[in-house]
Amino acid sequence: MVGAFEQAVLAAMIFVIMLGMGASLTPRDFVLALKRPYGMLIGLVSQYGFMPLVGLVLALTLPVPDPIKIGFLIMGCMPGGTTSNIFTYFSRGNLALSVLMTVNSTIVGIVAIPLLIVTYVAILTATGSISLVVPAQNIIITLILLLVPVAIGMAIRRWNANVGALVELFGSALGLVFIILLLVTWVPRNWQFLLNTQGWVFFGAIGLGVFGFVFGYLFSTLLKLHPRNARTIALETGIQNGPLAIAIVAFTFTGPLQGIQQSVMAVPALYSLFIVITSAMLTIWFRRANAAAEQKIPDALL
Amino acid sequence: MVEGKNSPDIRLVGDVASIAAVRYGSKTAYSVVMPNGMYGKLSFEAIDALSDDFAVYLREELGLKAGDRVGLQVPNSLTFPIAAFGVAKAGLVLVNTNPLYTGTEMGRQFADAGIRALIIVDMFADKLDEAFAIHPIEHVIVAAVSEKMPRLVSGVIRLVQRYWDQSLPKISRPHHLFADALARGAAMRASRGIQVRDYTAGTSPDDLALLQYTGGTTGIAKGAMLSHANLVTNVAQAESCFGGEMRPGEEVVLTALPLYHIFAFTANMLLFHKWGAQNILIPNPRPISNLKRAFENHAITWMTGVNTLFNALNNEFWFTEDPPRSLRGAVAGGMALQAPVAERFKAVTGIDVLEGYGLTETSPIVTFNSRLKFRLGTIGQPMPQTDIRLLDAEGREVPPGQPGELAVRGPQVMSGYWNKPEETAATLRNGWLMTGDIATVDPEGFYRIVDRKKDMILVSGFNVYPNDVEDVLVGHPGVLEAAVIGVPDGAAGEAVCAFVVGRDKHAPTAEQLREHCKAHLAAYKVPKRIEFREQLPKSNVGKILRRDLRAELNKAGG
Numbered sequence: 092m093v094g095a096f097e098q099a100v101l102a103a104m105i106f107v108i109m110l111g112m113g114a115s116l117t118p119r120d121f122v123l124a125l126k127r128p129y130g131m132l133i134g135l136v137s138q139y140g141f142m143p144l145v146g147l148v149l150a151l152t153l154p155v156p157d158p159i160k161i162g163f164l165i166m167g168c169m170p171g172g173t174t175s176n177i178f179t180y181f182s183r184g185n186l187a188l189s190v191l192m193t194v195n196s197t198i199v200g201i202v203a204i205p206l207l208i209v210t211y212v213a214i215l216t217a218t219g220s221i222s223l224v225v226p227a228q229n230i231i232i233t234l235i236l237l238l239v240p241v242a243i244g245m246a247i248r249r250w251n252a253n254v255g256a257l258v259e260l261f262g263s264a265l266g267l268v269f270i271i272l273l274l275v276t277w278v279p280r281n282w283q284f285l286l287n288t289q290g291w292v293f294f295g296a297i298g299l300g301v302f303g304f305v306f307g308y309l310f311s312t313l314l315k316l317h318p319r320n321a322r323t324i325a326l327e328t329g330i331q332n333g334p335l336a337i338a339i340v341a342f343t344f345t346g347p348l349q350g351i352q353q354s355v356m357a358v359p360a361l362y363s364l365f366i367v368i369t370s371a372m373l374t375i376w377f378r379r380a381n382a383a384a385e386q387k388i389p390d391a392l393l
Numbered sequence: 394m395v396e397g398k399n400s401p402d403i404r405l406v407g408d409v410a411s412i413a414a415v416r417y418g419s420k421t422a423y424s425v426v427m428p429n430g431m432y433g434k435l436s437f438e439a440i441d442a443l444s445d446d447f448a449v450y451l452r453e454e455l456g457l458k459a460g461d462r463v464g465l466q467v468p469n470s471l472t473f474p475i476a477a478f479g480v481a482k483a484g485l486v487l488v489n490t491n492p493l494y495t496g497t498e499m500g501r502q503f504a505d506a507g508i509r510a511l512i513i514v515d516m517f518a519d520k521l522d523e524a525f526a527i528h529p530i531e532h533v534i535v536a537a538v539s540e541k542m543p544r545l546v547s548g549v550i551r552l553v554q555r556y557w558d559q560s561l562p563k564i565s566r567p568h569h570l571f572a573d574a575l576a577r578g579a580a581m582r583a584s585r586g587i588q589v590r591d592y593t594a595g596t597s598p599d600d601l602a603l604l605q606y607t608g609g610t611t612g613i614a615k616g617a618m619l620s621h622a623n624l625v626t627n628v629a630q631a632e633s634c635f636g637g638e639m640r641p642g643e644e645v646v647l648t649a650l651p652l653y654h655i656f657a658f659t660a661n662m663l664l665f666h667k668w669g670a671q672n673i674l675i676p677n678p679r680p681i682s683n684l685k686r687a688f689e690n691h692a693i694t695w696m697t698g699v700n701t702l703f704n705a706l707n708n709e710f711w712f713t714e715d716p717p718r719s720l721r722g723a724v725a726g727g728m729a730l731q732a733p734v735a736e737r738f739k740a741v742t743g744i745d746v747l748e749g750y751g752l753t754e755t756s757p758i759v760t761f762n763s764r765l766k767f768r769l770g771t772i773g774q775p776m777p778q779t780d781i782r783l784l785d786a787e788g789r790e791v792p793p794g795q796p797g798e799l800a801v802r803g804p805q806v807m808s809g810y811w812n813k814p815e816e817t818a819a820t821l822r823n824g825w826l827m828t829g830d831i832a833t834v835d836p837e838g839f840y841r842i843v844d845r846k847k848d849m850i851l852v853s854g855f856n857v858y859p860n861d862v863e864d865v866l867v868g869h870p871g872v873l874e875a876a877v878i879g880v881p882d883g884a885a886g887e888a889v890c891a892f893v894v895g896r897d898k899h900a901p902t903a904e905q906l907r908e909h910c911k912a913h914l915a916a917y918k919v920p921k922r923i924e925f926r927e928q929l930p931k932s933n934v935g936k937i938l939r940r941d942l943r944a945e946l947n948k949a950g951g
Contacts, residue, residue, distance in 0.1 A: 117689055123715055248430070252690045260549065317710055325897040336691045384897075385680040 104269045105173055106240050111262015112176055112186065114255040115242020120187030130185075130311070130320050134171075137201060137307045137328040143167045143207045149295045150215055158351040160215060162358025163295050166336050168207045170196035175330035178370045180263065182377035184323035189359040190241060192327045267329050278364070288357060296361035300369050303329030318384065322377045330370055333363030396906040405593055405621040406602050407444070407482035409628070409667050410474075414441030417642050417669040423472050423847065425542065425674040430686035431550065433542025435473055437669070440474055443541075443575055445589040450578030452592055453585075455510055457534045457594065459484035462604065464503055464511040464530070465653065466490040469674040472571055473652045474662055476512045481602060481621075484592045488604045488616070489653040492516075496523020498614075504528035506604050506616055512571065514537055516554070519562035524895070535564060538573035538676050542723030548794040567581055598622035604811055605655050607753035616811035617754045627756040628663045630776040634761040635747065638722060642669035646721070647687065647696035648680040653756045656726045660697050670695070681705040692719035699727040700734055701935030703746060707737045708896075710871065716733055716742040726751060726758070728936040729842055729860055733868045748772055750842060754770065754826055756805040760840055771839040772832075779803035781840065782825065783832055796843050796856070800825040801830040831858070849878030850887050853919045857889055859939065862920060865913045866891060869906060871899040876929050876937045880946060891920035892929060892942055900925070 124131065133361020150160035171193040179189035214235035244262075278285070299378025307328030311321040344352035400471030402412055413422070417437040424434040435443070451457050463480045465472055465487055488506045490499065492514055499520060503511070510532040513521070518535055538554075539547035555561050566575045581587065602624055604616035646665045650657040652674075661672055673691050678684055684706075687693070698706075703725060706712045720742055723736075726749040735746045747764060750772035751757030759781070762773030775781050782790055784798030791797035806826045809817035820827055831843045844858035851857070859877035866875035874894040893906065901909070903923040910919040930941035 119689070119715060248690075252430045252432055252686075253543055256427075256429045257545070257549065259429065319710060385682065 104265060106124075107265050108177060108262050108269060109173065109240035110247075111265070112180060113241035113246075114248045114259040114262065115180065116187055116190070116241065116245050117248070118210045118245065121165070121191065123352040124185075124187045124191045129314075130188050130316060130324065131191060131195055131312050133314060133316065134307075134324050134327055135196065136195045137303070137310055137324060138171060138192070139168075139199065139203050139207065141310075142169075142303055142331065143211060145306075147211045149299065150211075153291045153295055155289070155291050155295065156354065158354035159292055159295070159358060161212065161351075163360070164208060164211050164215065165339060165355070166296075166299055166331060166333075166358050166362050168204050168211070169331035169336050170200040170204070171327045171332070172330045172332035172334070172366075174333075174367070174370070175327045177263075177269075178330065178374050179323050182322060182326065183319075183381045184326065184375040184377065185314070185320050185322075188320060188323050189327055192324070194238060197332075198352055206365070217223065231363050249388060257267050274309045281360070284360075288361070289337065292357060293314065293361065293365075296358055297365045297369065299362060300329040300366045303331075304369070304373055318380070322380075326370065326373065326377075329368055330374075333359050333366065337363070344390070396416075403625050403628075403667070404598050405481060405596060406624055406663070407448075407478055407593060409625070409663050410437075410441045410444055410478040410482070413666055413669060415438045420642060420669060421671045422666060422669075423471055423474055423674055424674045424691065425538075426687040426691065427550065427674060427676065428463075428683040428686060430690050431542070431546050432690070433539065433546065435471055435475075435541060435665075440478065440666075442579075443475045444478035444482055446575050446578035446582055447475055448483035448578070448589050448592060449582045449587050450574045451479065451483045451485060451510065453581050453587070454574070454577055457483065457485055457509055459592070460486060460601070461510075462486045462506045462508040464488045464490050464506070464513075466494075466499070466517070467514040467536055468492050468513060468535070468538060468646060468676045469652050469657075470514070470538050470676055471541040471674070472512065472514075473674070474666070474672075475541075475575070476536075476571075477652070477658075477662065482589050482592060484596050484600075486601050486604060487924055488659065489606070489655075491653055493649070494520075497527065500524035500527025502606055502614060502616075503530060505614075506606075510534065514538060515564070516562070516566070517561050518564040518566075519565070519932055521566045525566065527830075531566040532586070533566055534574050535568045548669075596621070598625065599808075601808075603658075605658075606754050608826050615813050615816055617807045618809055618811050619756050619807055623756040623805050623807060624659060624663060626778075627659055627758055627776075628667060628807065629759050629890050630778065630803075631660070631664050631749075631761065632667075633777050635722075635763045636668070638764060639668045639670075644668060644694045644721075645691055646670045646672055647675070647684070647693045647698075648672045649675040649684060649702060650697060650699065650727070654727070655753045656699075656751070657697060659756060659758070660724060660726070660898065678702070682711070685711050688717050694719050694721045695723065696720065697724045697726070699725065699935050700730050701728075701931065701937075703730070703738050703937040704734045704867075704874070707734060707741060709781035713741050720744055722764075724749060730865055731864050733864065735769070745769075750840070752826075752828055753808045754820070754828075755801055755803070756806065756807070759801050759803070762839075766839075768835075768837075768839045771835075771841045773840065774838050775840075776803070776805075779805070781834075783834060784827075788822075793836070794833060796831050796833045798846055799828045799830045799840070799842075801828060802826070809847035845939075848878070850877075850889055852879075852882075852887055852889060855915075855917050857918050862889060862891065862910070862914065862918055863908055866893060866906065866920075868913070869901060869909045869943055871896050871901040872906070872938070874929055876939055876942055878939050878943050878946070880922065882921070886922040889918060889923040890924070890946070892926050893923050894926055894928060905910050 146164045149163045176189050180186050304325045308321055308325035311324040340356050414437045419436045421434045422437040422440050424432050426432045451644050463485050465476050487510055504527050511530045512534045515535050515537050541549040557834045568741055598621045602617055602621040603619040605617050606614050648661040652658055652662050657817050673687050680837045723744050723746045725746045730748045738746055750760045760772045760775050780802040782800045785791050785797050831846050832840050834840050844860050848859050861874045862877040863875045866872050872893055876892045878890055879887040880890040906923055930938040932938055
């Protein structure tokens with residue numbers, strides 16, 4: 092479903108995109124986000140409190156086969172994805188907070204994800220018969236993939252703001268290309284698969300992200316965060332690390348479990364596809380809200 | 394004429410550039426910063442050399458003669474200082490023009506000034522057809538916003554302008570490119586060994602340097618005639634007021650106000666440049682988030698602004714969250730700085746906004762509230778060699794403490810309006826400039842502007858000054874902006890009418906606002922009528938235009 096070459100291209104593109112993101116940041120942005128850890132705490136509650144719970148509830152209530160249920164659970168327990176940074180950037184949200192939340196949830200995830208998955212699988216099956224090993228290696232790779240280019244991008248901007256702005260522009264253009272490419276190449280090749288999948292699977296795969304958006308936004312608005320941060324947390328909560336989920340499924344469900352690998356994989360694959368669409372819609376909406384909130388300065392003040 | 398201790402040689406406007414180049418050489422003088430952080434910069438030496446080149450081009454290639462008028466219609470960009478200093482060095486007269494003028498407005502101003510050449514930004518050059526219908530211009534020079542930026546960066550900016558913003562119109566009139574003009578000027582200067590100083594050898598400091606158009610009190614645009622001495626003296630006067638706070642060659646000043654306005658022209662382009670400061674030019678401060686990268690990428694130490702700009706920054710999340718730590722001072726002018734705005738800015742940044750008062754007709758600074766002699770809420774004390782009188786309707790001085798029309802006499806006062814003898818006679822009386830502003834003075838000599846003469850509201854025989862009421866209104870946490878005018882009112886003669894822009898969700902009701910006013914104002918000053926608006930009409934520097942609101946009400950039938 093996702094080949095080795097595709098994964099390599101994906102990694103390279105994410106690297107360039109994150110380089111551009113880094114060029115839009117200054118160390119000061121991180122200091123500020125750390126100074127106000129409130130937003131990040133809220134993010135962690137949304138990501139590891141709420142999202143896995145949604146996964147569990149979907150698995151408990153929807154009439155779908157067992158492998159799909161496990162898929163829902165794994166997907167719900169994933170850390171924030173790097174695509175959330177791209178969408179936060181385009182929606183003019185708080186990019187530093189987004190990057191920090193992604194990094195933070197990935198670090199916390201090393202402990203939290205196995206714990207959550209094992210516990211919830213235990214609840215789900217009441218026996219805990221399915222064993223899952225979360226590959227810490229993949230999580231660390233994701234972390235590096237994310238942080239190294241961001242740091243390089245920041246260094247570039249500090250060295251020369253012009254080069255920084257060019258890298259940023261190129262990275263964000265590539266970000267758009269990346270999202271479109273994902274849609275254009277994946278859908279036709281998996282058309283048959285899409286046709287053969289039952290409706291409830293779609294509902295769960297799409298719903299997980301949408302519930303995340305709604306909860307993240309309402310939760311942070313309720314706690315009186317600035318709208319810009321609320322939008323960021325909404326995107327961050329709803330957008331999970333799809334590629335990591337695909338990798339985990341691919342590496343975990345081998346040997347005797349090989350038979351159900353493709354079925355489990357359906358959830359992260361569908362999720363990754365639809366989250367791009369729902370996030371894009373949300374981003375357009377957020378951008379409008381952002382433009383409307385922009386202060387009106389007289390036209391003539393050129 | 395006042396000559397500051399450090400400025401023995403500055404006689405003409407062009408000398409500011411030449412002397413700064415000797416003193417500060419390769420330090421950066423001007424940086425233009427785009428919303429995404431892309432920038433271009435020029436050193437003091439480069440500004441001096443390029444403006445020399447441009448002067449040669451104007452005189453030799455275009456054949457302009459001393460005293461000819463040259464229009465400059467560009468937003469803040471590296472073109473502005475090169476062209477402005479170039480025109481001055483060539484012994485020509487600069488005519489600053491707002492780039493957002495319509496073709497008709499341009500044509501009228503160009504015809505009135507009789508300009509022979511125009512430097513215009515490419516984005517607005519499509520308006521030339523309309524302007525030419527009124528006043529054909531012999532020489533048109535077209536400049537880009539990205540002029541003198543690094544090649545790759547300016548290429549990207551032009552690609553974005555052309556294909557994404559589609560903001561580069563076709564130019565139907567024959568024209569030269571600014572970059573070519575500079576190249577030709579440089580070549581001629583080198584090959585013929587031209588001494589640019591010779592162009593102004595016969596120029597007297599009292600000769601005209603700038604025609605600065607202003608609506609003035611009547612609303613009809615007229616050109617204030619400002620001489621080299623007017624401008625250069627005003628710089629020296631300002632220097633003696635707060636020059637002590639400047640670290641020569643160290644300051645970085647935010648220039649978000651347009652340089653075609655007299656405030657930024659004198660304060661940023663002349664005064665800060667003379668001090669060796671780096672001007673951070675913002676081509677378009679709208680939306681205000683366009684300033685974010687400039688604050689992030691440059692250690693801005695000073696800024697000039699109008700009330701609207703300070704108020705806008707106060708309401709920007711990124712600014713209040715992380716106020717620039719390098720900021721050392723801020724100067725306000727152009728319009729009354731509202732006390733709540735100054736207080737909030739101080740709370741956010743820790744900086745006292747120093748307020749000056751002036752007019753286009755006075756080059757512009759008349760009084761200044763410096764840190765050494767600071768009194769909040771006043772416009773400070775007169776500049777050196779500047780006399781002020783407060784006069785009643787009959788032209789007699791008012792008793793101490795009483796409000797009267799502010800009249801100014803000093804070396805910075807214009808010699809009159811271009812080709813408008815009647816307007817000049819009405820404004821300049823025996824060397825005193827009638828400002829149309831009502832002011833009071835306290836025993837220590839601090840002046841306070843009460844309001845514009847024509848904006849004063851007469852309620853049952855009591856004077857109400859709109860500024861007083863506006864200050865109270867914007868002091869309400871739910872009010873973003875407010876404007877107050879008088880409306881005819883049977884019994885009382887006039888009544889106070891307020892226009893209010895609420896802050897998102899927290900906007901108060903009219904009744905709550907009236908309660909708030911009652912707590913802070915005498916009963917007759919409390920607005921009888923309160924209207925809520927999405928925004929208020931403003932001038933090109935963000936001054937709220939009460940006359941537009943009045944016109945609007947008149948049209949609506951009261």
